[in-house]
Amino acid sequence: MTKPTAKLEIGGESPEHEFDILKGSVGPDVINIASLYKDTGMFTYDPGFTSTASCESKITYIDGDEGILLHRGYPIEQLAEHGDFLEACYLLLYGELPTKAQKEDFDYRVTHHTMVHEQMTRFFTGFRRDAHPMAVMCGVVGAMSAFYHDSTDISDPHQRMVASLRMIAKMPTIAAMAYKYHVGQPFVYPKNELSYAANFLHMCFAVPCEDYKVNPVLARAMERIFILHADHEQNASTSTVRLAGSSGANPFACIAAGIACLWGPAHGGANEAALNMLSEIGSVDRIPEFIDRAKDKNDPFRLMGFGHRVYKNYDPRAKIMQKTCHEVLGELGIKDDPQLDIAMELERIALTDEYFIEKKLYPNIDFYSGITLKALGFPTTMFTVLFALARTVGWIAQWKEMIEDPKQKIGRPRQLYTGATHRDYVPIAKR
Numbered sequence: 001m002t003k004p005t006a007k008l009e010i011g012g013e014s015p016e017h018e019f020d021i022l023k024g025s026v027g028p029d030v031i032n033i034a035s036l037y038k039d040t041g042m043f044t045y046d047p048g049f050t051s052t053a054s055c056e057s058k059i060t061y062i063d064g065d066e067g068i069l070l071h072r073g074y075p076i077e078q079l080a081e082h083g084d085f086l087e088a089c090y091l092l093l094y095g096e097l098p099t100k101a102q103k104e105d106f107d108y109r110v111t112h113h114t115m116v117h118e119q120m121t122r123f124f125t126g127f128r129r130d131a132h133p134m135a136v137m138c139g140v141v142g143a144m145s146a147f148y149h150d151s152t153d154i155s156d157p158h159q160r161m162v163a164s165l166r167m168i169a170k171m172p173t174i175a176a177m178a179y180k181y182h183v184g185q186p187f188v189y190p191k192n193e194l195s196y197a198a199n200f201l202h203m204c205f206a207v208p209c210e211d212y213k214v215n216p217v218l219a220r221a222m223e224r225i226f227i228l229h230a231d232h233e234q235n236a237s238t239s240t241v242r243l244a245g246s247s248g249a250n251p252f253a254c255i256a257a258g259i260a261c262l263w264g265p266a267h268g269g270a271n272e273a274a275l276n277m278l279s280e281i282g283s284v285d286r287i288p289e290f291i292d293r294a295k296d297k298n299d300p301f302r303l304m305g306f307g308h309r310v311y312k313n314y315d316p317r318a319k320i321m322q323k324t325c326h327e328v329l330g331e332l333g334i335k336d337d338p339q340l341d342i343a344m345e346l347e348r349i350a351l352t353d354e355y356f357i358e359k360k361l362y363p364n365i366d367f368y369s370g371i372t373l374k375a376l377g378f379p380t381t382m383f384t385v386l387f388a389l390a391r392t393v394g395w396i397a398q399w400k401e402m403i404e405d406p407k408q409k410i411g412r413p414r415q416l417y418t419g420a421t422h423r424d425y426v427p428i429a430k431r
């Protein structure tokens with residue numbers, strides 16, 4: 001059977017240029033245009049990469065039209081329902097669900113990397129107390145390469161594995177430290193007998209003056225929230241980590257780059273922006289005013305937590321997040337959360353509005369997460385930190401896949417240049 005190809009005719013000239021069509025196991029085929037510039041002297045042009053596959057991957061598959069999200073083939077709904085976060089981490093990193101023995105070994109290894117170098121506690125004191133926790137995370141995670149030299153040689157599989165475990169294990173500790181520093185409370189050390197999410201909640205909310213018992217329902221909700229945020233194909237921050245890693249930068253520096261990218265309100269910062277938006281709306285009767293603003297081309301306002309580059313259907317994570325939100329509010333006895341009322345009414349109106357239907361704008365993962373995280377006790381400035389904590393395993397898994405790809409090379413896009421052509425320097429006296 002002849003290989004499928006795509007033919008490109010430029011300006012009616014022959015010969016046509018022919019490019020191989022590559023087929024994945026599922027999802028859109030791709031046209032391999034790697035030789036396009038050599039063959040035609042032209043680049044493709046795709047700002048925002050709306051039609052560009054940047055890599056081959058086996059980790060996560062999204063069908064945006066059907067609202068499907070699979071991690072190594074397993075639906076997010078099943079992973080969130082049945083497993084815990086470290087099981088999802090194992091799956092993303094190694095490609096298979098762990099056996100009981102593999103899970104116990106992985107849990108043990110991660111748990112015994114949760115402490116950070118004691119010197120890092122002094123690193124925090126350089127920040128203002130009112131610094132945004134995401135600024136602290138960018139700084140402290142980037143600084144990990146200054147503390148863990150023995151796991152920065154990316155050519156050594158053992159060091160790559162140690163760096164991966166360190167990142168997954170230490171992100172909750174560092175995130176909790178960023179929170180404690182922000183609120184002016186002493187740091188709380190990890191406790192090895194606690195599960196991943198319970199340990200995180202303990203490090204955030206325990207204080208030295210009394211015992212703190214983690215609520216198991218809230219710990220389960222936290223695990224599920226982490227699972228929902230773990231990985232999401234080639235999103236902006238993952239692409240940032242891959243591009244940073246393609247130069248051979250150490251994994252801690254790459255993850256710090258991913259954290260910086262995630263911070264943007266169009267990406268991971270949307271959970272913080274969505275809750276701020278609900279506060280700004282303030283009451284259900286003001287929703288129409290904001291819906292009109294979101295539709296107004298001259299108004300930069302957008303409904304935060306709505307819309308997605310890939311999902312043109314309901315984000316499957318948003319449905320699970322909404323269910324988790326009701327569970328958490330129920331467990332905490334929060335009967336009527338005005339922001340939840342506004343969010344539910346905003347969703348109902350938006351999903352029946354012609355503009356949102358035509359543009360296929362649905363709630364995404366960030367729409368309900370803010371209400372849930374606020375109910376768990378986190379300030380809005382911590383919401384994206386929790387997203388980064390959970391996404392670290394996705395960034396690491398994608399980085400590992402790229403580094404282990406024998407075809408891997410440094411990423412270096414080109415451009416359409418529309419600036420000034422050659423001109424000679426003019427001395428200032430003659431300008």
Ligand code: SDX
Pocket residue numbers: 048231232234235236265266267268270294295301302303304305306307308309310359361364365366
């Ligand atoms: C995340 O990529 C990922 O996978 C990301 C993520 C992950 O897990 O990594 O899923 C996490 O980042 C989720 C998205 C969080 N961001 C927000 O909720 C911010 C609000 N959403 C928008 O900024 C926007 O929808 C994006 C950024 C998410 C997607 O933008 P696109 O794909 O570039 O789409 P677009 O901006 O071209 O919008 C298409 C149209 C535009 O109208 P037209 O120019 O065609 O007339 O839809 C409109 C937009 O104006 N539109 C919105 C809107 N989102 C898009 N209008 C009002 N409110 C919105 N939220």
